[in-house]
Amino acid sequence: xxxxxxxxxxxxxxxxxxxxxxxxxxxxxxxxxxxxxxxxxxxxxxxxxxxxxxxxxxxxxxxxxxxxxxxxxxxxxxxxxxxxxxxxxxxxxxxxxxxxxxxxxxxxxxxxxxxxxxxxxxxxxxxxxxxxxxxxxxxxxxxxxxxxxxxxxxxxxxxxxxxxxxxxxxxxxxxxxxxxxxxxxxxxxxxxxxxxxxxxxxxxxxxxxxxxxxxxxxxxxxxxxxxxxxxxxxxxxxxxxxxxxxxxxxxxxx
Numbered sequence: 001x002x003x004x005x006x007x008x009x010x011x012x013x014x015x016x017x018x019x020x021x022x023x024x025x026x027x028x029x030x031x032x033x034x035x036x037x038x039x040x041x042x043x044x045x046x047x048x049x050x051x052x053x054x055x056x057x058x059x060x061x062x063x064x065x066x067x068x069x070x071x072x073x074x075x076x077x078x079x080x081x082x083x084x085x086x087x088x089x090x091x092x093x094x095x096x097x098x099x100x101x102x103x104x105x106x107x108x109x110x111x112x113x114x115x116x117x118x119x120x121x122x123x124x125x126x127x128x129x130x131x132x133x134x135x136x137x138x139x140x141x142x143x144x145x146x147x148x149x150x151x152x153x154x155x156x157x158x159x160x161x162x163x164x165x166x167x168x169x170x171x172x173x174x175x176x177x178x179x180x181x182x183x184x185x186x187x188x189x190x191x192x193x194x195x196x197x198x199x200x201x202x203x204x205x206x207x208x209x210x211x212x213x214x215x216x217x218x219x220x221x222x223x224x225x226x227x228x229x230x231x232x233x234x235x236x237x238x239x240x241x242x243x244x245x246x247x248x249x250x251x252x253x254x
Contacts, residue, residue, distance in 0.1 A: 005060050006246025007049070007075065008083070009068030012104030012131060013213070016054065017243035024247070026240050027054060029213070032068070046073040063246035067105075076253075078246055081110055082117050087245030088209050089115035091235035097207040100199060100224075100232070101241075102214035104131045109198035112209075121198050131214050133166070137187045140170055141180050148184050149217030155185035166190070188219040196227060208232045213239040 008015040013029035030039075039054060040047040049072060051058055064075040065083040084101050088094060089112065099110040107130060111119040138148040156178055158169055170183055191214075199208070208228060214220055215238035225231045235241055 003057060003060050004247045004250045005056055005062045006083070006243040006250070007062065007064045007066075007069075007072065008080075008240070008242040008246070009064060009066035009072065010104055010242075011067045012135075013239070014066075014068075015240045015243045016056075017240050017247055018056070018060075019244075019247035019251070024240075024244055026237065026243075029239060036068075040071075043073040047071045048073050049075075061250050063250045065242050065246055076246075076250065078249055080242055081108065081120050083242040083245035083249065084108075084211060085110055085112045085115070085117040085245065086248040087241035087243070088112060088211065088235060090244050090248045091241060092209065092233055094207060094209065094233070097209045097233070098199060098202040099209045099211060100195060102131055102195070102210075102212040102220075106130055107195055107198060109202060111202050119202070121201050123194075123198055131212065134187065134191060134214065134217070136167055137170060137184075140167055140174075141184055141187075143180065143184060146216075148187065149219045151181050151184035152188050152219040152223050153185055154182055155189040156182045158186045158190045185219070188217070188223060192220060192223040192227065195224075199228070206230060210234050211238050211241045215239070 004019045006017045010032060012032055014032050014035040015029050016027040018025045039050045041050055062075040063078050064072045065078045065080045069077045084099060088099055095115045097112050099112055101108045107123045109121045110117055138145050156173060158166060173183055210232040215234045221232055
């Protein structure tokens with residue numbers, strides 16, 4: 001029985017997928033700093049994964065992607081965008097689509113053709129369209145991540161295009177007595193407004209796939225559907241797509 005393991009070492013969370021007989025099992029997500037402290041140990045060429053503590057076989061083929069992939073000794077290092085495309089194809093069966101991936105620190109639009117990465121557009125210079133921005137805003141508003149994702153109607157228009165100043169603006173509006181619900185809607189509207197330019201380059205395909213933990217936000221899915229005129233496809237689970245892609249690429253490379 002062939003078994004494989006993919007690890008997505010993201011900036012905020014670590015996700016692990018195990019493939020066995022064409023089915024996947026998932027570990028995490030783990031907070032990245034906690035994962036490094038608990039499940040990595042020094043090795044000769046980098047950090048060694050404590051497989052036994054995670055319940056992983058010692059001889060299982062391993063591939064890694066994400067911001068921390070170069071730290072992991074003994075793993076096949078894979079580009080994140082290629083892993084995302086492979087994971088989407090594996091989890092959805094789609095071969096051609098535009099993929100919108102909202103990560104902890106950046107956002108990317110990928111063009112997938114034949115199940116492979118064909119082109120991409122990235123926004124890695126501003127955190128205002130990232131998961132970290134939404135995480136910070138939920139903290140400021142006193143809402144859980146899940147609660148923030150429930151608001152999209154009657155939004156307050158947020159003028160700042162910067163994550164840092166945007167947080168200051170929201171705090172000021174709270175001080176003026178603006179309802180939390182309207183501010184939460186405004187935050188979600190602002191994020192979608194900043195994501196749409198990434199998709200403008202790839203508006204020829206009808207299928208949009210939304211990946212990353214942000215894909216769990218009902219508000220973002222609803223707002224994207226309203227703006228684009230079509231419901232985004234959300235893989236299950238959306239935040240383990242790159243880890244699954246690592247398993248699939250390992251299989252292709254034998």
